[in-house]
Amino acid sequence: MHVFKDRTEAGRELAHALSSFRGPNTVVLGLPRGGVPVAFEVAVALDAPLDVIVVRKLGVPFQQELAMGAIGENGVRVIDERVRSLSGVTEREFALVERREREVLEARVAQIRAVRAPEDLHGKTAIVVDDGIATGSTARVACTIARGLGAARVVLAVPVAPKDAIGDFPEADEVVCLTTPSPFRAVGRFYSDFSATSDDDVLHLIDAAARRPAATSPLREPAPRHEDVLIPVDGVTLQGSLLLPATAGVVVFAHGSGSSRHSPRNRAVARVLQNAGLGTLLLDLLSPAEELERRAVFDIELLASRLTEATDWLRAGPAGLSRPVGYFGASTGAAAALWAAAEPGARIDAVVSRGGRPDLAIRRLGAVQAPTLLIVGGADLQVLELNREAARYLTCPNRLEIVPRATHLFEEPGALDAVARLARDWFTEHLGGGANPGAARNAAPDEA
Template sequence: MFFMDRRDAGRQLADRLGHLKGAEVVVLGLPRGGVPVAAEVADALGAPLDVCLVRKLGVPFQPELGMGAIGENRVRVNNDDVVRAAHVTADEMGEVEARERLVLESRARLYRGVRAPIGLEGRTALVVDDGVATGSTARAACQIARARGAARIVLAVPVAPHDWTARLGGDADEFVCVHTPRTFRAIGQFYVDFSQTGDDEVVACLDEAIARPPSTRRTGPRHAVPGDREVDVRAGTTVLRGQLTVPAGAAGIVVFAHGSGSSRHSPRNRFVAAGLNRAGLGVLLFDLLTEDEEANQANVFDTGLLARRLADATVWLRGQSEADGRAVGYFGASTGAAAAL
């Protein structure tokens, strides 16, 4: 295992990309798993973050065989060799593109809302994914970025096969990778946590990047917020991992009661928590369930169990020096909202 999760992978990857700091760079994350990685890279470089939306154009009678790809702004790149070998007509190509274009536009609305894509003309496009296996998606993304006017393409990933640059040829001007093992079966084998990235996490990453003023983007190592510490929350005989952040002068502490499998690592939870910290409130982010307990879906929807854990966590919190004399409130989401009530 090389990485704890995609955020950890992004931080390690960012350490290899310091030479791009201060350049005209746009960081493009490949949805969905590449976006949390790209968010860490964009934060480290102080660069804008966007998604690189790509849809493969599959041969009509053999969809897994790519005959091209499409991106936003009506960009299309063709694999002429495949088109000729498969005898794909212009009408067939048009039908496939129209179908995939609808999916691409739907994803764009989901991820960005009404925001337009960040322009790439004359800039360096830093294409980031959570890893490269076959390289087909990464190649398409680089080609799309080039077609959108990027002056330079840098493809950066945490992990890839040892011969990955040979596979990708001239699709990028620069390749950056943290680990290139010779034994490579799947990207997920190099992560402790390679759970699926949801659409809400992609949206949260993009929203957080936009909300962060340029002056607050870090240009060096990440520093903890004052009053921030990892904690072990006692709930009866169970120990729950958490993070307690109480800025100086905080008026109170908000305990997060997330649910439905969410965790203290959720980018959306962290985004809201950061906003509360800026408003002068402390935050306790903790996992209501252990990893073993989360494996049983019945626990995830057991409101009584979650409520008892929340009550125990409140008792624990009131015993901490940071909570002395401070009010305690709750922020509930999904099944956690029921537990909070």
């Protein structure tokens, strides 16, 4: 029995079997979550773009691992009538499972598409990759979606599968499978390490694939500097994550109370800004010990002073004095960003507030000179009213944008996508983008 060390090894072995597909018209599509690490290795080896097709299995209620069907983006659905019939699942039970999985699918699609516009598959060869298949339901849906999105040829590629699941597969023009063991039982039996792949892992791999330098571009821009940094301020050391392109402005993120530089929402926005050619610095404005003190979490003046010192460190070191700098603040972090932007000599070129509390910096708002964008969810009624009131105090160029039906954390499908798009456009207008910010705008998740 062939056992792979992990998904990375499986992806590299699978890439060898797919070497004939290397070329400019190939796109690799991973199935989140477990298929994406495999697909990443295939995409790297073939020098092909990496994208995802989000699919959710419809598990039998009393045996979740047994698929009675699957659903995917764009309303696609495949039903395994044999499994459904044998399991005795009623119409009502099936509908409940589908509704629950559809909610999860739409949330995952919104999260991914906020940072990665879908690849254009028209006329291309789409290689659909998973870490293995059991019944084949999710793979069938994924291949159907790829075909519906215009792929001229669809190839299903998996490290392991039962022979009967891939023997008759009309949804794909070709199936590439490294091993078809019998008995099969479960995909995980054929991996020494079959640990779960997280949503953050998926986003990281998509991001890493998108940042790969083009192999055929001898005149490409130098690769962005990407590193974890330590910033000494005020007798403590702040931790941050810096991505710095060769040119263009930098956006410094100020997180809200209870959040950190690891916030998935702010990291999702940061990726969209990075794809537009901008640099980003995500940092914690408090030390781990200070984060346990509720007083410090809401000490806007302290947070603002830390933000100012971190900005001074950025200008004195990696970014230099000439780059434009912007602030992106969330919740209480928005108040800190506005307070810091109001400091004499701050030289901040733009501010964006997401679900912010500008009222906590109300007495400083009149001194803010940087163009300011306030983004609030339409269903976040209390914060919306606070932002409307705060906007009356701003004398700088400013705008209030309301994301319809969104609540405070912008968790609704498409809400974070809207935030990322608005922030990207505001910062590229006021800070400038990278080598081709216009192309990044054309590839916006909601416009693709």
